[in-house]
């Protein structure tokens with residue numbers, strides 16, 4: 001039994017992009033169990049742009065689960081953006097998780113936007129000026145929320161969804177100097193604190209597709225400029241035996257947290 | 259604002275200014291465009307979501323830095339459905 005996931009991030013929608021993704025998205029029902037959006041759904045984070053996201057990614061006939069990105073925060077309209085997306089049936093996760101009952105088993109997705117901070121041995125420290133400490137606390141609080149959400153889910157296949165990267169591997173192609181703005185090792189630690197099967201992120205437009213956390217969890221950068229297609233599709237959970245999935249029932253969101 | 263108005267290669271501050279303009283100008287708002295300096299011009303590289311955005315980037319940069327020779331190699335990202343599935347056992 002297999003759980004089938006489509007994912008893309010960094011679609012940066014506004015009116016000029018409306019309709020570009022839709023033909024490929026129409027192919028999703030029947031071929032995947034869920035579509036995951038890895039943040040930077042809009043250009044500036046306005047409610048009007050969120051309505052574009054709702055039109056493009058709403059009413060698809062498959063569950064759509066999203067986290068926001070830094071662009072979605074730019075205009076300080078986060079509550080309106082989330083409201084518009086949720087009205088269109090898109091689940092927005094921020095330190096929360098959801099479990100979907102799929103034909104191949106229960107898919108758990110925990111999500112958080114995440115933040116920068118840098119990677120082991122080359123990261124920012126909670127020390128010095130208040131601005132620096134606030135920066136690093138944003139990093140650690142965000143990673144803590146992801147870890148808690150991941151560990152709270154009861155499911156067969158667990159996926160971590162973030163905008164910022166949990167590993168440096170998938171940043172290859174970006175200038176080394178900006179790694180601390182692209183992700184942090186604490187997100188990787190959170191991913192490794194639970195039996196995560198796959199970690200998906202965006203944000204690194206010049207990065208690369210594949211990586212692994214120190215704990216061995218596969219990481220994929222699904223930023224649209226990286227995957228260069230409407231979305232990527234992953235099939236997970238071939239290791240599940242029949243016994244593990246025998247209780248599965250059909251369709252729909254089973255257990256939302258928030 | 260520092261600007262290199264001579265005939266020589268544009269300086270590093272100008273490069274930094276254009277790089278920030280690409281992100282901070284609301285008409286552009288792109289973080290994924292890189293600016294590289296060649297002997298003859300500044301070259302903009304990257305990928306955007308529409309042809310309109312590519313034109314807008316060149317228009318805004320030309321408007322703000324009329325004396326700077328700029329060439330672009332910006333692509334519009336394809337949005338076709340994938341032809342392959344990644345199996346993760």
Ligand SMILES: [Fe+2]
Nearest residue numbers: 010040069203
């Ligand atoms: Fe982005």
Ligand SMILES: [Fe+2]
Nearest residue numbers: 040069070203
């Ligand atoms: Fe981003």
